[in-house]
Structure formats: structure tokens, C-alpha cells
Amino acid sequence: MTLAIEETASRPAAHAHAILPGLVAEGFTGPVPRFGDPSWSLEALVHGPGVSVATIHWKTVPAAFREELRHLTWLLINTSLPASFLIGRHPRWRTTVSPGHVYPTVAIWRAFCQWLQERGISSLRDCTPADLQAYALHLTTERAMQRNPAQKVLAALTRLWALDSSNPFPVGLCEPPWLTEGADDFLPAGSSTAENSTEPITPETMGPLLIWALRVIDDFADDILTAVLRKEEILARSRQNPATPEGQAALEDYLGRFIAAGDSPPSMAAGNRTGLAATYIAYMTGAAVHQVHHQVIAGPWRERLLSADGPAPVFTELSGTVDGRPWKKFIDYSEAGALKIHLTTAAYIVVSYLTGMRPREIQGLESGCCPEPESGRHLIYGRVYKMAVNDDGNHVPQGTIRDVPWVAIEPVVRAIRTVERINLDGYLFGDLPPDTMNLRIEKFIAWASNLAKSLDRPHETVPEDKYGSIGVSRFRRTMAWHIARRPGGLVALAVQYGHMRTAMSAGYASRSRNGMHDLLDLETALAAADTLASLNEDLANGAGISGPAARRAINAAQHAPEFAGTIVNARQARALLENPSLTIYENPSAMLMCVYKPDRALCNRITEREAPRLDRCVTSCANIARTDDHADQMRQEAESLAKQALKSPEPLGHRLEARARRLREEADQHDRSRILLEETR
Ligand code: SF4
Structure with missing residues (x-):
């Protein structure tokens, strides 16, 4: 529990705790910094998985401001602002900040103090509203900050002022001018939440990435986990081998056979090189590990053993296949650990992409989070961190159990079951910060692409994403993008997006329209706006349009310019989606x-839903409406089907031919009935 700021009795003494005992994380046994210490480690505050630990080094704060910031930082950590401070603020304002936000907030304050010092100011009390205004300008001009980060800086400075003015011993920082004049005038143009401004991963990258993630879970997991168990057994058993003459004889015989055949003995990776796999060889021969080492030092084959690079298979009876072909001949002693990490990463990708959970929510999933249901769908019960607040509206750093569980479709359940085999208790994905998981995803991509090449499947290598590396924060937005735009795209992977949208609607219940609903609305509206814009352009360039809804489509397209680039948040998205004359979806x-x-709608006759079931x-x-482009696509598809029909056995060939014929007829029908924009004027 934090103290109410107005009740803080006095400035803390040098030996006072920098983090009050009630805030120290459960189970933390390390040292808690003292108020007067030169640095404050925030480790004692950390709750939950995936939170980076940071230390505030006071020598990095300009000397003139150091004691002012030290006291204000103590207030930031240990006290809460009066609830009255929240009146009229954005709903995301809290009277306290989460542990993960303490360090970034202090870093912003420090940068501000450095800037003040450069202007010849040596105390927060001497900072004027004009200085604060100049600082806001400095952020967007000299530091070229985007709107979102600039907004965070202004919020941190607002909190600095609020903490100072609410405590009984204020320094006297003036009220920021943006509180009275509105923040918009102090921020660069363009707006979106961090989540909304995350770029979705392109389908070209996401498609193969998901293929490999699902494949690893569904087809390779048993092999990998068996190999991991074998390796553990080898390690445990070989360590217990006593040094006996029989073991020595078996060792010499074993190595001698490799040498006689001209083969290299088993090796394992050691940094960038390979070395003799001593533990593995000890297990295979019954010799003690040090007998194997001694053989390298004093045996007759020293050079051959030092340069060993032969395989050390721990598992050879692999069952996993790709298109009927074994995915590997064997799993080597050296690679079992890396494969286990790839397996966990694959599960993370599947869970992340197919549930829309935020990274910290996934990190907080625990073994047993997805029990077998008595009936109906699987549900995932987890903790929420980002929006976790207690009854007083304050952030709860250790998260709260989510009121509405997530709905898990089959691939997600399988992914969770797989990691539960690795982590029987505790967090499913360990205590990994997002940066580490990002790195693991990069490594997974490289590994999967190499495997695709080795299996002659170059089309399944994972291409680089045009917006950069695949960070964990991008999956959620990507899922919304795909549900909105590609209902028939990645469905081929047995992931039913139509079902996903239903599942999402059920899981993200209507009591909260935040989060995934907003992202889905946003992506759906962006898709509709894009469709309107390209239709408008095509019609203006003389394209024809046909179908029962052709005239409605032409009318809607006239409104395209009103929406170009204007949809950046869920409210604007809903304004478009709620206008029935504008909702056009490319299918x-x-x-x-x-x-x-x-x-x-014929796809949607039972429930009153917002979006069609494309x-x-x-x-x-x-x-339905069709443009000339659609008719062209139908003819191309017909041609490709007709070619496939020639090579296909009956009755498949007949069916393909019939489908090709229907497509050509529909394209011809389009040509006969198409209307042009000018004909409707
Ligand atoms: S998606 Fe549904 S509403 Fe839209 S054209 Fe097809 S059947 Fe009709």
C-alpha cells in the first residue's frame, strides 16, 4: 500500500527506506536501498514476469536538482496522489504508477532537469510556464519526437508537478500550461495509441511464420521433448559413472572404432567451434567423464579427438514429418536445448497471434490456465497487468485475474498443452522480458527458414517483414488486421477466422469495448476505408461495376475522400462502421x-452482427458488387483451375472444370451488366 501524499510527515532521513516495506515484492530478500544512497535499485519493487529491473544512479542527475528529484522520486514510489487529482483527467491516469513506470518517469524528469540546467536554471522552483512551453516545443522540434512519446513526457512532467504541489513540502514547480490550455497545442500532429500505431506484420511474413509455429507444435513437439529427456538422462547418468577398468576398455574400443573407420567421434558445439562430446561418450561407453577427458589429454588420438566434429545423436526414431518426409534424420546432443527453446517460442507465437493477448498477459500465463471445459469452448484464465486497478482506481502491479477469460481455439490449446509439458508449474513462458522473447522469435525465424530450405520448401522460408523485426507487441495488431482483411487467407492453416471473430466477440465480452474490440473495429474500418478509396479511384478511371449492390457501392465510393487518413482511433472507426451506407468490404x-x-446478408441471418462473415x-x-478487377481475377482463377483439371483424376477433374466454367460465366455476366460512374450521374 502506498501512503496518501498529503499525509507524508516530513522529508525522509538519509537512512530511511527508499521503498517502504509494504511495497517490497513478496518473496524479495535482497537489500532495499536507503533514501541517501548514491543509487536506488528498483529490484525490490518488481512484480510479475517480464519486468526489467532498473537502477536510478543519482550522480547522473544534475547536482543542483539531485535532492529535489530524490524526494520527488521517493514520493512517486511510496505515495499516491489525492483521488481528487483524477477528476477531469484522462481515464488512464492513476494516483500511483506501476513499478515498471518508475524508472522511465524518473528518466524523463532527469532529462528535463538537464535541459533546465542548460538554460541556466538550477531549481524546479525557478522553472516558469514559459520554460515548460519551450520544453514541449524542444521535444517536437529539436528532438523530433512523435506524438505518443511526447505525450508521455508531458504526462510525466504533469505528475512531477502534481507530486510536488500535493505534498506538504513543495519545491514550488509551476503548473504545466498544457493542463489549462489543452495538451493538443503542445504536441505534434497525428495521434494514435501505442498499440494502434504498431504496424501489423505483413501476411507474406506472418503466413510462413504461423505455418512453422503450428508445425513445430503439432508435428515436432514429441520428437523435441523426447530428445530433451534423453539429453537430461545422458547428463544425469554419465555423471554417476565410476572410473573402472571396464569403462576405460569400453571407451578405448568405442573411440578406436571411429578412428579405424576414418570417422570423427561424437562432438558438441563449444562456442563457434566443436569439441569432443565427453558426457555423451561417457554415457555411451559407461566410462567416467574424466576418463574421456584424460583420453584427449594423454590418449593416442589426441589431435583427432581435439578436432572432433562428428554427430552425437540423442534421438533417432523421429515421428514428425513435413509432407510425408521426416523433418530431420536425428536430433543431436548439441541442439536439443535450442530446439526446446524454439518449441516454447513457437507456442508463444501461436498463443500471441491467435488470442490477441498483450505480451505481459502472455508472460503472466501459468500452467493450468486453460482447464479442460465440461462443455463448450476452452477458456484461458490469466492475469491482466496493463489495466489492473484496485477498487480505488490504482494500478495493481502484480496484476488481477481477468474478469473475462480469453477464448482459446484448438491450435492455442495445443500450444498451451505443449508448454505445460515443459513448465509443469509456474509461468508457462518463464520470466522472460519482451526483448528476450523478441530475440528468440528472430532466432526461430532464422532456424525455420533454414529448415524450409533443407526440406526443399523455399516457398516456406519466412521473409523479412517490411516494417522491421517481429516484436512481440505486433502480434495482437496483426491478428486484428487478418481477421478484418483476410478471412479466407490463413484459414488454410485450419485456423477459422470467421470463428475467430465470433470467438473474440464472445471472449471480449460487451461489458468492455476496450482492447481487442477496439483493435478489430479499427482494422475493419481501415479495411473498409481502403476499399472505398480504391473503388473511388477505379470508378473515376473508368472501371465498370456490376452486381445487385453496384449502385450502392458507387454511392458509397463518393464518400472515400472524407475518410482518407482520418481513421486513427476506435471512435473514428466506429463512426465509419456505424454508417450503413459506407461499409464496403473487399472479399x-x-x-x-x-x-x-x-x-x-445471406451469410449472417441468425445473429445481428456488426461485420459480415466474409x-x-x-x-x-x-x-455483392464486382469490379472489372474482380472479373479479371475470376478469369485467371478459371484458367488455373482448368490447367489443374487436366492433371487431376476424376471426379476431381470434373469438379475443377465445372468451377472454372462457373467463374468464366460470372465474369462474362459482369461484362454484360457492368455500369460506369457517368451512367449514374
Ligand atoms: S459476405 Fe455476407 S453480406 Fe457480404 S456479400 Fe457475402 S453473403 Fe452477402
């Missing part, structure tokens, strides 16, 4: 556009 797999009117599109629906 690439059905080669048409859905000009959505719920009362006419994955269940019905060809006779009154919401």
Missing part, C-alpha cells in the same frame, strides 16, 4: 466486394 477469396446491409459469403447475396 479477396470470393473475388467480390460486400456492400454490407445486415438485413440482406468467409461464408453466398454467391446469390444482394450485397
Whole structure:
């Protein structure tokens, strides 16, 4: 529990705790810094997985401001602002900050003090509203900060002022001008939340990445886990081998056979090189490990053993296949550990992408979080960190159990079951900070791409994403993007996106329209706005359009310029989605556009849903419109099907031919009935 700031009796003494006992994390036994210490480690505050530990070094704060910031930092950690401070603030304001935000907040304060010092100011009390205004300008001009980070700086400075002005011993920092004049005037243009501004991973990258993640879980997990167990057994048993003459004889015989055959004895990776796999050889021969080492030092084959680079298979009866072909011949002693990490990473990718959980929420998942349901869907019960607040509206750093569990579709359940085999208790994904998981994903991608090449599947290598590395924070946005735009795309991977949208709606219950609902709305609206814009351009360039909803599509397209680049948050997204005359969805797999009117939708007759079920599109629906581009795509598809039909046995060949014929007929029908923009004026 924090203290109420107005009740703080006096400035703490040098020997006082920098972090009050009530805030020290449960189970923490290390030293807690003292108020007067030259540095404060924040380790004692850390709760939950994936939180980086930081230390505040007071010598890095300009000397003139050091004692002022030391006291304000103590207040930041140990006290809460009066609840009245929240009145009129953004709903995300809290009277306290989470442990993970203490260090970044102090870092912002320090940078501000450095800037003040450069202007010849030596105390916060001498800073004027004009200085604060100049600092806001400095952030967006000289430091070229985007809106989001600049917003965070202003929020941290607001908190600095609030802590100072609310405590009984204020330094006297003035009120920031943005509190009275509105922050917008102090921030650069363009706005979005951090989550909304995360770029989705492109389908070209996400497709193969998901293929490999699912494959590793579904097809390779048993092999990998067996190899890991074998390696553990080798390690345990070989350590117990006593040094006996029989063991020595078996060792010499074993090594001698390799030498006689001209083969290299088993080796293992040691940094960038390989060395003799002594533990493995001890296990295979019954010799003691030091007998193997001694053989290298004093035996007759010293050079051959020192340069050993032969395989050390721990598991050879692999069951996993890719397209009927074994994914590997054997698993080597050296690679079992790395494969285990790839397996966990694959599970992380699947859970992250197919649930839409935030990285810290995944890090907080514990073994047993997804029990077998008595009926219906699997549900995942986890902790929430980002929005975790107690009854007083304060942030709860250790998270709270999520009111509404996540819905887990089958691949996610399998991924969770797989990591539960590795981590029987505690956190499913260990206590890894996001940066480490990002690195693991990069390594997973490199490994999967190499495997794709070795299995003659170059089309399944994972290409670089055009927006940069695949950080864990991008999966959530990517899922929303795919649900909104590619209902028929990655569905081929047995992941039903139509079902996903239903699952999401059920899981992210209507009591909260934040989070995933907002992201889905945003992506759906962006997809609709893109469709409107390209239709408008095509029509202006003389493209034709056909189908029962053609005229409605033309009318809607006229509004495209109103939405170009304007949809950056969920509120704006809903404004578009709630306008029934504007909701047009591109349906690439059905080669048409859905000009959505719920009362006419054939895919959607039972429930009143906001979005059409593009994955269940019905060809006779009154919401269909087709452009010349769609007709071209249909002819190309018909041609490809006709070629496949020639090579296919009956009755498949007949079916493919019939489908090709239907597509050509529909394309011809488009040509006969297409209308142009000018004809409607
Ligand atoms: S059936 Fe109709 S409403 Fe549903 S996706 Fe197809 S065109 Fe849209």
C-alpha cells in the first residue's frame, strides 16, 4: 500500500527506506536501498514476469536538482496522489504508477532537469510556464519526437508537478500550461495509441511464420521433448559413472572404432567451434567423464579427438514429418536445448497471434490456465497487468485475474498443452522480458527458414517483414488486421477466422469495448476505408461495376475522400462502421466486394452482427458488387483451375472444370451488366 501524499510527515532521513516495506515484492530478500544512497535499485519493487529491473544512479542527475528529484522520486514510489487529482483527467491516469513506470518517469524528469540546467536554471522552483512551453516545443522540434512519446513526457512532467504541489513540502514547480490550455497545442500532429500505431506484420511474413509455429507444435513437439529427456538422462547418468577398468576398455574400443573407420567421434558445439562430446561418450561407453577427458589429454588420438566434429545423436526414431518426409534424420546432443527453446517460442507465437493477448498477459500465463471445459469452448484464465486497478482506481502491479477469460481455439490449446509439458508449474513462458522473447522469435525465424530450405520448401522460408523485426507487441495488431482483411487467407492453416471473430466477440465480452474490440473495429474500418478509396479511384478511371449492390457501392465510393487518413482511433472507426451506407468490404477469396446491409446478408441471418462473415459469403447475396478487377481475377482463377483439371483424376477433374466454367460465366455476366460512374450521374 502506498501512503496518501498529503499525509507524508516530513522529508525522509538519509537512512530511511527508499521503498517502504509494504511495497517490497513478496518473496524479495535482497537489500532495499536507503533514501541517501548514491543509487536506488528498483529490484525490490518488481512484480510479475517480464519486468526489467532498473537502477536510478543519482550522480547522473544534475547536482543542483539531485535532492529535489530524490524526494520527488521517493514520493512517486511510496505515495499516491489525492483521488481528487483524477477528476477531469484522462481515464488512464492513476494516483500511483506501476513499478515498471518508475524508472522511465524518473528518466524523463532527469532529462528535463538537464535541459533546465542548460538554460541556466538550477531549481524546479525557478522553472516558469514559459520554460515548460519551450520544453514541449524542444521535444517536437529539436528532438523530433512523435506524438505518443511526447505525450508521455508531458504526462510525466504533469505528475512531477502534481507530486510536488500535493505534498506538504513543495519545491514550488509551476503548473504545466498544457493542463489549462489543452495538451493538443503542445504536441505534434497525428495521434494514435501505442498499440494502434504498431504496424501489423505483413501476411507474406506472418503466413510462413504461423505455418512453422503450428508445425513445430503439432508435428515436432514429441520428437523435441523426447530428445530433451534423453539429453537430461545422458547428463544425469554419465555423471554417476565410476572410473573402472571396464569403462576405460569400453571407451578405448568405442573411440578406436571411429578412428579405424576414418570417422570423427561424437562432438558438441563449444562456442563457434566443436569439441569432443565427453558426457555423451561417457554415457555411451559407461566410462567416467574424466576418463574421456584424460583420453584427449594423454590418449593416442589426441589431435583427432581435439578436432572432433562428428554427430552425437540423442534421438533417432523421429515421428514428425513435413509432407510425408521426416523433418530431420536425428536430433543431436548439441541442439536439443535450442530446439526446446524454439518449441516454447513457437507456442508463444501461436498463443500471441491467435488470442490477441498483450505480451505481459502472455508472460503472466501459468500452467493450468486453460482447464479442460465440461462443455463448450476452452477458456484461458490469466492475469491482466496493463489495466489492473484496485477498487480505488490504482494500478495493481502484480496484476488481477481477468474478469473475462480469453477464448482459446484448438491450435492455442495445443500450444498451451505443449508448454505445460515443459513448465509443469509456474509461468508457462518463464520470466522472460519482451526483448528476450523478441530475440528468440528472430532466432526461430532464422532456424525455420533454414529448415524450409533443407526440406526443399523455399516457398516456406519466412521473409523479412517490411516494417522491421517481429516484436512481440505486433502480434495482437496483426491478428486484428487478418481477421478484418483476410478471412479466407490463413484459414488454410485450419485456423477459422470467421470463428475467430465470433470467438473474440464472445471472449471480449460487451461489458468492455476496450482492447481487442477496439483493435478489430479499427482494422475493419481501415479495411473498409481502403476499399472505398480504391473503388473511388477505379470508378473515376473508368472501371465498370456490376452486381445487385453496384449502385450502392458507387454511392458509397463518393464518400472515400472524407475518410482518407482520418481513421486513427476506435471512435473514428466506429463512426465509419456505424454508417450503413459506407461499409464496403473487399472479399479477396470470393473475388467480390460486400456492400454490407445486415438485413440482406445471406451469410449472417441468425445473429445481428456488426461485420459480415466474409468467409461464408453466398454467391446469390444482394450485397455483392464486382469490379472489372474482380472479373479479371475470376478469369485467371478459371484458367488455373482448368490447367489443374487436366492433371487431376476424376471426379476431381470434373469438379475443377465445372468451377472454372462457373467463374468464366460470372465474369462474362459482369461484362454484360457492368455500369460506369457517368451512367449514374
Ligand atoms: S453473403 Fe452477402 S453480406 Fe455476407 S459476405 Fe457475402 S456479400 Fe457480404
